[in-house]
Amino acid sequence: MRPYAQYCPIVRAVEVLGDRWTLLIVRELLIGKTRFNEIARGLPGLSRALLARRFRQLENAGIVVRTDTGYELTHSGEDLRPLVFGLADWGARHAFGDPQPEEMDPELLMWWLHGRVDTSEIANRAVIQIQVPDRKRVFWLVLEPDDASVCYTDPGFDVDAVLASDIATLYRVWEGEVDLMDAAKAGRLTLTGARWVVRGLPHWLQLSPVAPLVRAARA
Known part of the structure; x- marks a missing residue:
């Protein structure tokens, strides 16, 4: 060069x-x-x-x-931390519009998501099936004490809860644009199943590291 x-x-x-x-x-x-x-x-x-x-x-x-x-x-x-997250802040405020189809990879989102789960308060295995109807994909998030994994085929465990949403809404939740429970109240996603999982999931999911910057920009 x-x-x-x-x-x-x-x-x-x-x-x-x-x-x-x-x-x-x-x-x-x-x-x-x-x-x-x-x-x-x-x-x-x-x-x-x-x-x-x-x-x-x-x-x-x-x-x-x-x-x-x-x-x-x-x-x-x-x-480089302040530089990289400074770019995230600028991007959230000035260059972060609606997600484009080519930007929304469901497998990548599941990979990111499973790595940002706080399992410290999980006492028993929780299996959450994630349905993405518009991409005709199904994933399984398996949460255990001190461990989280994502499966792209049925792991064979009983499902404790089901989260269903279009891919754009899932990405907006992940990036901090939309609160998970607000999206559920608006009918943009559904979360059903065992009460302890339905109530716990919004707290276990830590979301994207840049979500606070996106929330601040949207505010």
Whole structure:
């Protein structure tokens, strides 16, 4: 890539971080992902070969280090937190319109969602079937004490609750645009089943790390 050839700290930062996918890889690391495979799952449009190349570039720039279990941000990498979430804040206020069809991948949403469940108050297994009629997809969220997983085929457990919604509403809930229970009251989704699961799910789901920024922008 041809360098900008300007002696400026902004230029130096752009030369390190301006390649496609780089900041999204940093985003995944900032929200706690460390393993190559889980980062690849969170960025399905990124080939594994390009992901490996971007990691090498980030290592060479001193932003990440490779460990026995994956990758970690260095102090330099952690210093990107206000930049990345500052971009999220700007995006929420100035560039975040209605979701487009190509932006709504149900499998990716389920992967994100299962990683943001607080299982600390779950004493027994809870199996939540998630139905997405407009995409003709069904998923199973299996929550256990200190563990959460998502299944793309029937795991064989009894279902405790069923959450049904179109994909756009699910994404709006995930991003913090719409409260889950407000969407249910408006008839945009249904949540039925065992009372302890129906009452607990809105508290267990922590939603997107940028949801507070989206809520503030919408307010």
